[in-house]
Amino acid sequence: SQQGEEDPQALSIQEGENATMNCSYKTSINNLQWYRQNSGRGLVHLILIRSNEREKHSGRLRVTLDTSKKSSSLLITASRAADTASYFCATGGQGGSEKLVFGKGTKLTVNP
């Protein structure tokens, strides 16, 4: 079952610009996580935001969560070529379980 849906599917920007990716989901959640994946490699965890949190920051990353709209956004500020990757949101923790559902991802290209 598909829970998180990222938007847009692909995003191409210039170095130095900000990149915003959105994630929508369908059911109530305990937490929402964002991951990055470089082509064909393992995923790297970026940020976990709990359902009772509205915003979190980590370096150049800012994540917001709006549980009333069932949506989250990931903002990467001052992007770099090294940020080129696919970004996934994942929703989980319902009922205390570790069942985690990933979206299909946003492919971000940062042009030098």
Add this chain to the structure above:
Amino acid sequence: EAQVTQNPRYLITVTGKKLTVTCSQNMNHEYMSWYRQDPGLGLRQIYYSMNVEVTDKGDVPEGYKVSRKEKRNFPLILESPSPNQTSLYFCASRESGGKGGYTFGSGTRLTVV
């Protein structure tokens, strides 16, 4: 170095020949999970485990088995692989009650012919 180690990285096998993909983590994490990644379908959870001897199905468990006899290991077993199990597989772990997400292994690319 804290990591999740999967083996093998690449595997080509024939239909019906039982195989095991191993996964080991050195972080003393309680939670472990297996995912498969397919073009157009994204990552889908196969099985997860919340502690030793505690496992549960994810979204696509059919054709797979897992076991969690020790905290560090969480092998994925394909008793009778079929071509539709050709995929990129990831194992991941995280600590319980933590504020962090999963640490992923480097992946196992499996081809079933």
